[in-house]
Amino acid sequence: MRRVVVTGMGCVSPVGNSADETWEAIKAGKSGIGLITRYDATPFKVKYAAEVKDFDASKYMDPKAARKMAMFSKLAVAAAKMALDDSNLTDNKEVLNDTSIFLGVGIGGFEVTESSLKSYFESNFTRIPPMTIPELIPNEAAANISMTFGIHGATHTIATACASGTDAIGDALDSIRCGRNDVVLAGGAESTQNGFSNLGFAVLQALSSKWADDPTKSSRPFDKQRDGFVMGEGSTILVLEEYEHAKARGAKIYAEVAGYGASSDGYHLTAPNPDGLIGAKAMTAAMKDAGVKPEDVTYYNAHGTSTHLNDSGETKMLHIAFGDAAKKLHISSTKSMTGHCLGNAGSLEAFVCVKSIQEGFIPPTINLDEPDVEGGCDLDYTPNKGIDMDVNVAMSGNFGFGGHNGILVFKKI
Structure with a gap:
C-alpha cells in the first residue's frame, strides 16, 4: 500500500x-x-x-x-x-x-x-x-x-x-x-x-x-x-x-497519515449514541487501518467539546475501543483553548497531533479543575499543563451532528 x-x-x-x-x-x-x-x-x-x-x-x-x-x-x-x-x-x-x-x-x-x-x-x-x-x-x-x-x-x-x-x-x-x-x-x-x-x-x-x-x-x-x-x-x-x-523531491516530512476510520450512529439529529459503540467502532477501524494496537497509541486528541453528552460519551468510546489501555492513554482537548471550530475542528486537531509527534509534547486540557468522574469522565485528560514525552502514534477523533464519526491515526516516520 x-x-x-x-x-x-x-x-x-x-x-x-x-x-x-x-x-x-x-x-x-x-x-x-x-x-x-x-x-x-x-x-x-x-x-x-x-x-x-x-x-x-x-x-x-x-x-x-x-x-x-x-x-x-x-x-x-x-x-x-x-x-x-x-x-x-x-x-x-x-x-x-x-x-x-x-x-x-x-x-x-x-x-x-x-x-x-x-x-x-x-x-x-x-x-x-x-x-x-x-x-x-x-x-x-x-x-x-x-x-x-x-x-x-x-x-x-x-x-x-x-x-x-x-x-x-x-x-x-x-x-x-x-x-x-x-x-x-x-x-x-x-x-x-x-x-x-x-x-x-x-x-x-x-x-x-x-x-x-x-x-x-x-x-x-x-x-x-x-x-x-x-x-x-x-x-x-x-x-x-x-x-x-x-x-x-526532497520534501521535509512531518509525520505519516497512517489510518482512518469512520462510522455513523444512525441515532439522533444532534446527540451522540450514549452507548458509545458506534463511535468506538470508528476508533477500532482507524487503528486496524494504521496497523497499530491500542497500547501503541500514546496520545489521543479528543473531540472534547465541553458538553455533557460529548465528553462522557467520548470517554465511553475510548473505554470500549482501548480496553485496559485506555487508562494509560494521554488525552487532551485543545478545544479548551481554540473553542469548537466546527468544520475546521478535525483538521486543526490533526495538525496538533502532527506537531505532538514532531516535538514530543502532549498539549494540556486547560480549565480542567475538577474532572467529572461521577459523570463518566474518568481518564487522564492532561489537566492544565502539557507533558514532554515521545509520541510515536497519535490519534484524533471528531463527532458531528447527525452521528458522523471520524478518526485519524498519525505515526512518527
Whole structure:
C-alpha cells in the first residue's frame, strides 16, 4: 500500500495566525476565547467566542478577489498559501496541475446568509447582494484555493458537520493510497461568527454562556462545571503526499497519515449514541487501518467539546475501543483553548497531533479543575499543563451532528 505523509501545514486559528503561532499558544495553554467583537452581542445570551484576531486577507491573496469571498473562504486561502509555502510547492506548476483539494466545511458563509436575508426582507423581497450565492455555498472555499493557486486536480468539499475536517483528510488519504493523486491539499475551514449562528446553536442549548466575566474559563472539557461549547473559527490545511514522491523531491516530512476510520450512529439529529459503540467502532477501524494496537497509541486528541453528552460519551468510546489501555492513554482537548471550530475542528486537531509527534509534547486540557468522574469522565485528560514525552502514534477523533464519526491515526516516520 502507498504510504502517505504530511509535507506542509498552514493554519489560521483563534490562538494564532500561522501554524507556529497556533502551536506555541497551544503548548503554553493559552486561551483564544474572549468577548465577541465581530458583531454586537448585546441581544444575545452568549457573549463570548473564539474569534480569529488581526487577520489581514491581503497578506495571502489579491484584495479584489478577497472582496468576493466569505470569511471561511478567506481563511482557507490563507491556510492553503501557508501550507504550499511550507511544502515548497507554491510555484511548482507541474505538481499543482495534478494536485487535488479535499476540504471539510460544515456550514459555509453564514455571515453572508444573515446579511443577505436582511437585505431580502427589508427590500420587500426585491434586493439581494449579487454575490450572495457564490460567497455562501460551502464548496467555494476549495474553489477559491483552486483559482488562487492554479490547482487543477479534483476539488471536493466534505460536509459532515464537526467531523468534516477529519473526513476530508481521511478521503484524501484514500485518494493517494489508491493512486488517484500523489499530492492533496486536505483540511477544513469554517467561520460562523455572527448572531444568526449564535442564536441557532444557543436555542439547542449547545453553547456555553455563564462565563462572561472571564471567557477564558468557559471551554472546560471533561470538567464538572462545563456548560457547553464555545464557537470557534479558522482554517487548517495539510499537504498530504505519497511517501516516495515526497522523498524524490526532497520534501521535509512531518509525520505519516497512517489510518482512518469512520462510522455513523444512525441515532439522533444532534446527540451522540450514549452507548458509545458506534463511535468506538470508528476508533477500532482507524487503528486496524494504521496497523497499530491500542497500547501503541500514546496520545489521543479528543473531540472534547465541553458538553455533557460529548465528553462522557467520548470517554465511553475510548473505554470500549482501548480496553485496559485506555487508562494509560494521554488525552487532551485543545478545544479548551481554540473553542469548537466546527468544520475546521478535525483538521486543526490533526495538525496538533502532527506537531505532538514532531516535538514530543502532549498539549494540556486547560480549565480542567475538577474532572467529572461521577459523570463518566474518568481518564487522564492532561489537566492544565502539557507533558514532554515521545509520541510515536497519535490519534484524533471528531463527532458531528447527525452521528458522523471520524478518526485519524498519525505515526512518527
